Amino acid sequence: MPATIASFKVDFYQFLTPDGHLVGDDMPSLAKDFDTLRDLYRNMVKTRTFDKKAIALQRTGKLGTYASCLGHEAVHWAIGSAMKHEDCFAPMYREYGAQFARGVKMSDVLNYWGGDERGSDFAGPAHDFAWCVPIATQCLHAAGAALAYKLRGEPRVAVTVVGDGGSSKGDFLEAINAASAYELPMVLVICNNQWAISVPRSKQNTATTLAQKGIAGGLASIQVDGNDIIAARWAMEEAIEGARNGEGATVIEMITYRLSDHTTADDATRYRDSEEVDIAWKQEPIVRLRKYLTSVGEWDDEREAALEAEAAEAVSEAVEEYLALGKPGLESMFDYMYAELPHDLAEQRERALEELK
């Protein structure tokens, strides 16, 4: 008989069921913190209103390719609302809710997808990383940030997000190794939305969970229902404050579903059954929170109507701001390349300003 020298388990957390009921004991205090839950609900609805409008802008030729966040609102708001300003967020490219929580403006997001670098000079914390398209590279930037904070003795935490697809990349696994080797103050969230463009979760690997990849690297790792804002936000708070207190990094796999196409350039009906999407709509995060708040008398139709109006107004203001911005100056192609413009590039700049004006 061989001796067992290691074994593992992955705990799954859910406190709010898809039909809006609380389950389990040891309920986080957030479940009864109705002010916070109402705030989160409002913000999740606003984010979805924004998302719908962004897609409409793309469809009418007023925005470039856009990556929708439909269905991810609880994951994103859980991340952003659990962080402190001085913490550092290294997103991928659709975590708008998390960024809004940190002060990034809706118009910043539109500027980015609208083809304007000024979007990444956003209104959120100046130290937060910008959108990260190459997949999973942001995990190592978060690890680097966490290492910087640790070396300087600053009580700050770096938080990053990767998808189920991105969890297959070396960068993610190397970030786990770095977080483990250096005991970094960071949280790695796997936003498992079941689809990496057209490749389903089952084709990434046959591991029962993606969280267990963190365990393989020596990190505390859990799985939560990412459509349950109570579980997701609780898990983020625990992991972030644990990291801040020197308890090291955590991997949190949040189970959710990409209700939209991958981006506006994608058509998910080519590779995904509509029945699967119908089932996913019954799990989504906003309805279940509304059901719960309504069932305990903390939400009603009047508040909902007011929220709808408020969300529409916020989005429409952002769109106006975005559409009014105009093109950046020609010189902006050159002026941010280096702290000081090299000689040859200065010549190219001068000529461009002459030829392209």
Place this chain on the structure above:
Amino acid sequence: MASITMVEAVTMALAWEMEHDDSVVVLGEDVGINGGVFRATAGLAQRFGDERVIDTPLAETMIAGLSVGMAAQGMKPVAEAQFMGFIYAMVDHMICHAARMRHRTRGRLSCPMVLRAPFGGGIHAPEHRSESTEALFAHIPGLRVVIPSSPSRAYGLLLAAIRDPDPVVFLEPKRIYRLNKEEVEDNGEDLPLDVCYVLRDGTDLTLVTWGAMVKETLEAADKLAEQGISAEVIDVATISPLDMATIIESVEKTGRCVIVHEAARMCGVGAEIAAGLADAGLYHLYAPVKRVTGYDSVMPLYKMEMKYMPSVGRILNAANEVMEVS
């Protein structure tokens, strides 16, 4: 003042800057207690501790990604790729992030990191350790690519690279790590980046080169002098951004130019220099611009490596060819 080798000059520059700037950290594989496989970080871990001289797991992508993250958060990481042949796993972070960080955030974030790597042939190293692929990085807007060719320039240019507010790929020609010693004062004085260094004045011919090839090129210039040909020798030092002005100024005087580099010819930095001369120096040229380079073939394993690399003889052949055109 100490008489030191080029690799010792690298160590001396790292130590000076770590002593004077707390935000400087060194990271890489075996850079800690082992002092690096070429000894470039020898003694630094003992002096500054393992929090500032950081041994990494064996993961090049991690080294680059951590450096980008640290640099964006106010540190000045000096990362080491153990050999340039292992740098390709780092290229994603250098191109997609380090090079673009300042630009894409409109200056909100920047990436003041240095990526050091020993490169080039001539030390009988195993496979993947002898190539010269500096042109890959020179092609990327937003990066600086700096190559020293002597102990004093290694010291001054590395200090400048660490102090530079933007990412620098600092490639160290390992064939000349211990080739000769030079008196280098450990005074913390850097040397300017983005400029060529004129190593020898001449009137008949301009020889342009960088890195380890400076040795063969200077030897060729000596031989040419014996033939009565006065060759100017330019060490490009920063291959991107390229200081064409100094090269053009020299060619305006000499009217002839031979470019020497160890890297393969196709799209090598020599091609950019030749194009720059065709554009701005053509009417001063008496003869075609010649390149003496590695071949467009895979760098051979070590039995044949010296045949691949430009020799004094090949440089002289090209020099004599351009001198024959009147």
